[in-house]
Amino acid sequence: MRYGSCETDGSGGRNGSGADQKVKKIRVALAGQPNVGKSSIINSMTGARLHVGNFSGVTVEKKEVFIERDGYEIEIVDLPGIYSLNAYTPEEQVAKKFLYNEDYDLIINVADANTLSRNLIFTFQLMDIQKKMILVVNMIDEVEKQGGMVDREKLEELLGIPVVLTSAKEHRGVDEIVDHIIEVYKSRKPKNKLFYDERIEEQIGKLVKVLHKSPHFKDPDEARFIAIRLLDRDEEIYKIIHDLPIFIELHEMLGQIYRELEMEFDEESTSDILSDERYAMAKALVLKALKKPPKKLTVTDRLDRLLIHPILGLPIFLFFMWLLFQVTFEVGSIPMDWIDAAFTEISNTVKAVLPDGPIQSVLADGIIPAVGSVIMFLPNILILFLGINLLEQTGYMARAAFLLDGFMKKFGLQGKAFIPLVSGFGCTVPAYMAARTLKNPKDRIITMLVLGFMSCSARLPVYVLLIGAFFPTSHAGNILFIIYISGAILGLIVAKVLRTLLFKGEPEPFVMEMPPYRFPSMKALGVELWIKAKLFLKKAGTFIAGASMIIWFLSSYPHDSRLAQSYETRIEATVDEAKKMELQGELAAKELENSYLGTIGKTIEPIFEPLGFDWRVSVATIAGLAAKEVVVSTLATLYAVGDADEKSNTLIERLRENISFKAAVALIVIIMIYSPCIAAMSTFWAEVPQWAWRGFYLVYPNVLAWLAAFGVYTLLGALGY
Amino acid sequence: MKPLTECTIGCEGRIVKIKAKDPIKGRLFSLGLAKGSEIKILDHTLAKQTWEVESDGTKIALREEEAASVFMEPVGGCE
Numbered sequence: 001m002r003y004g005s006c007e008t009d010g011s012g013g014r015n016g017s018g019a020d021q022k023v024k025k026i027r028v029a030l031a032g033q034p035n036v037g038k039s040s041i042i043n044s045m046t047g048a049r050l051h052v053g054n055f056s057g058v059t060v061e062k063k064e065v066f067i068e069r070d071g072y073e074i075e076i077v078d079l080p081g082i083y084s085l086n087a088y089t090p091e092e093q094v095a096k097k098f099l100y101n102e103d104y105d106l107i108i109n110v111a112d113a114n115t116l117s118r119n120l121i122f123t124f125q126l127m128d129i130q131k132k133m134i135l136v137v138n139m140i141d142e143v144e145k146q147g148g149m150v151d152r153e154k155l156e157e158l159l160g161i162p163v164v165l166t167s168a169k170e171h172r173g174v175d176e177i178v179d180h181i182i183e184v185y186k187s188r189k190p191k192n193k194l195f196y197d198e199r200i201e202e203q204i205g206k207l208v209k210v211l212h213k214s215p216h217f218k219d220p221d222e223a224r225f226i227a228i229r230l231l232d233r234d235e236e237i238y239k240i241i242h243d244l245p246i247f248i249e250l251h252e253m254l255g256q257i258y259r260e261l262e263m264e265f266d267e268e269s270t271s272d273i274l275s276d277e278r279y280a281m282a283k284a285l286v287l288k289a290l291k292k293p294p295k296k297l298t299v300t301d302r303l304d305r306l307l308i309h310p311i312l313g314l315p316i317f318l319f320f321m322w323l324l325f326q327v328t329f330e331v332g333s334i335p336m337d338w339i340d341a342a343f344t345e346i347s348n349t350v351k352a353v354l355p356d357g358p359i360q361s362v363l364a365d366g367i368i369p370a371v372g373s374v375i376m377f378l379p380n381i382l383i384l385f386l387g388i389n390l391l392e393q394t395g396y397m398a399r400a401a402f403l404l405d406g407f408m409k410k411f412g413l414q415g416k417a418f419i420p421l422v423s424g425f426g427c428t429v430p431a432y433m434a435a436r437t438l439k440n441p442k443d444r445i446i447t448m449l450v451l452g453f454m455s456c457s458a459r460l461p462v463y464v465l466l467i468g469a470f471f472p473t474s475h476a477g478n479i480l481f482i483i484y485i486s487g488a489i490l491g492l493i494v495a496k497v498l499r500t501l502l503f504k505g506e507p508e509p510f511v512m513e514m515p516p517y518r519f520p521s522m523k524a525l526g527v528e529l530w531i532k533a534k535l536f537l538k539k540a541g542t543f544i545a546g547a548s549m550i551i552w553f554l555s556s557y558p559h560d561s562r563l564a565q566s567y568e569t570r571i572e573a574t575v576d577e578a579k580k581m582e583l584q585g586e587l588a589a590k591e592l593e594n595s596y597l598g599t600i601g602k603t604i605e606p607i608f609e610p611l612g613f614d615w616r617v618s619v620a621t622i623a624g625l626a627a628k629e630v631v632v633s634t635l636a637t638l639y640a641v642g643d644a645d646e647k648s649n650t651l652i653e654r655l656r657e658n659i660s661f662k663a664a665v666a667l668i669v670i671i672m673i674y675s676p677c678i679a680a681m682s683t684f685w686a687e688v689p690q691w692a693w694r695g696f697y698l699v700y701p702n703v704l705a706w707l708a709a710f711g712v713y714t715l716l717g718a719l720g721y
Numbered sequence: 722m723k724p725l726t727e728c729t730i731g732c733e734g735r736i737v738k739i740k741a742k743d744p745i746k747g748r749l750f751s752l753g754l755a756k757g758s759e760i761k762i763l764d765h766t767l768a769k770q771t772w773e774v775e776s777d778g779t780k781i782a783l784r785e786e787e788a789a790s791v792f793m794e795p796v797g798g799c800e
């Protein structure tokens with residue numbers, strides 16, 4: 001652990017001395033319990049540049065902001081929400097590791113004024129780290145609205161650290177945080193004001209003495225921190241001292257101290273004793289510094305009466321989900337025709353402007369229609385994302401987890417797994433990451449293994465296209481809902497099977513905070529949507545354009561000039577226009593069949609033949625492993641190139657002519673079940689270190705997908721479709 | 722003194738004992754459920770498999786098993 005600049009004044013640390021002309025850097029760790037408004041605070045800081053990345057080595061999103069002020073460059077790192085240093089979930093571990101091991105200058109601890117006493121317990125743990133620290137009490141607007149008041153000076157006096165009252169929502173106090181950062185950075189570290197019961201302090205003193213014998217813990221502050229964490233039964237710290245020469249002495253002493261204290265306080269563990277102490281201190285502080293009128297019935301209470309009503313709760317939840325998919329389809333389809341028309345127009349312009357040849361063809365037949373066929377679905381995707389974000393941000397998602405926990409438990413999952421599962425409808429990549437909130441490794445891996453069955457928004461284009469082609473428009477929204485629901489049900493069944501066969505044992509306990517309902521911040525929603533739209537367009541413009549270029553190339557070459565010539569002469573010899581067209585069509589189809597892609601398709605066709613797929617659909621299915629949107633763009637390219645007959649203009653019409661209804665349903669089933677895109681697969685890879693699970697993950701969805709599709713295809717055949 | 726699972730919706734009181742083991746105990750504690758905290762039963766699902774309680778402004782959902790390990794002394798609102 002590093003405590004570099006703590007002892008000296010602020011000019012020490014990373015910047016070295018005499019760096020007056022250069023910009024001085026201050027690195028700040030932003031820590032707090034979940035939902036206290038950390039992200040909102042850094043988002044609303046004036047002049048802050050936001051940078052989104054990952055914490056090193058793990059896929060937890062890391063948001064940082066950079067602010068320049070008075071010759072300082074301040075970097076604030078938004079840590080994942082953490083309830084306590086006795087970290088519980090993998091995500092909390094990330095925050096804890098950062099706090100323990102990284103090099104930073106000070107901690108900003110954000111607390112929620114509504115639940116101040118609970119937040120202060122964590123504040124005390126942070127203060128034990130003995131870094132410079134600022135306490136930010138956020139959501140002050142809510143407390144004031146209820147007629148309450150927080151006494152800032154009193155808190156400062158009692159805690160001995162600067163306190164700022166803020167409301168990120170009303171942009172109050174937020175920019176003052178920056179002034180405090182600079183001030184605290186420049187000042188000496190204040191004297192520690194946090195002392196425990198005498199009997200505990202006595203034992204801390206003993207431990208510190210032994211720790212001082214090691215050259216690592218000469219610093220009294222650091223030794224005190226280690227001693228307290230040892231009493232708090234912190235395994236990470238225990239691991240650090242485990243390898244030191246003083247370990248034997250320390251270990252013996254610890255055993256004795258544990259026993260003595262536990263006897264004296266009549267508690268099961270010294271960790272409980274410290275908890276009780278902090279609890280009592282927090283209560284005492286709140287009594288002095290927080291004025292709170294008696295609790296009235298809040299909006300949340302009233303909404304919860306209805307939304308998690310024992311009987312009405314579930315039907316209401318199902319209605320919301322149904323509504324989400326209905327709106328996704330209905331509203332999303334409005335701008336679709338415009339986008340489609342725009343891209344057709346672009347394609348035609350290119351054809352008119354550029355001379356005939358491969359360049360015109362790759363643009364007008366390859367890239368533009370393919371990219372267009374994918375961008376068409378941007379509205380659908382944005383609506384679905386907006387819906388999922390709304391569920392999350394309003395606090396309803398936690399209610400859904402509450403409602404579904406009993407049900408999920410039957411399938412060997414727990415209620416909290418619902419959150420990654422629903423996020424999976426948006427995108428599988430963040431959903432895999434959201435699975436980190438599950439503590440138990442078995443629960444996590446089961447959840448991740450079935451997550452792929454929650455159809456992500458990239459699969460939406462394929463569904464919308466196929467539904468549009470093969471089902472009546474009046475039922476489109478319902479069919480979409482059925483597809484998503486069947487994916488979810490399949491996921492539950494597979495989870496149950498995995499739980500009984502491979503992961504015996506009970507799912508992890510379910511304990512979860514139910515955050516109050518909040519009106520979502522429009523700005524935050526807008527920013528999320530904007531990021532999503534940008535990423536999607538970028539993906540369409542680069543990855544999908546590239547993939548469709550490859551598909552176009554593979555489908556246009558090699559060029560058999562003898563075949564072309566023989567047809568050309570026959571076409572010229574014919575007078576009948578209809579006959580001419582027919583011959584042209586034949587030529588195009590033959591050329592496509594002889595292309596590289598045709599050869600590849602023919603090779604893999606036998607795998608998909610029992611499902612009624614022709615080689616083009618087979619190729620599109622395989623291409624979908626790169627990204628699901630590619631299925632659509634590939635179909636667009638393959639049916640455009642091979643179709644000189646201009647009778648059927650839209651892709652939809654061409655699909656209707658070439659694919660049977662039962663094969664289309666089989667394709668939907670395949671898309672629903674088989675492996676997700678490369679990005680998702682590599683995320684799974686990064687999150688799951690065990691080779692056995694990685695291998696299993698690569699194989700089983702594809703086998704399952706084929707079997708299910710075959711079943712559906714055969715069944716539909718038997719029913720006479 | 723009785724476990725939460727034997728109380729009815731609307732029941733209020735004070736926590737007198739938490740029998741859960743760590744790390745669940747620690748988690749309950751950091752959410753504000755500790756010996757001495759005020760507690761109110763807000764809701765449970767139809768089959769009483771999942772419970773919702775409130776303590777000091779924080780609402781917490783827990784499963785039957787965990788709820789059964791928290792014991793309260795009811796003072797009012799109970800049937």
Ligand SMILES: Nc1nc2c(ncn2[C@@H]2O[C@H](COP(=O)(O)OP(=O)(O)O)[C@@H](O)[C@H]2O)c(=O)[nH]1
Pocket residue numbers: 032033034035036037038039040041081138139140141142166167168169170393518519520521
């Ligand atoms: N009323 C009010 N709501 C806030 C305030 N700060 C944040 N929120 C809301 O609290 C919720 C959680 O905020 P967020 O920044 O995501 O919390 P984080 O988990 O700590 O990053 C969001 O719905 C915010 O809009 C505030 O000062 N006042």
Ligand SMILES: [Mg+2]
Pocket residue numbers: 038039040
């Ligand atoms: Mg956040």
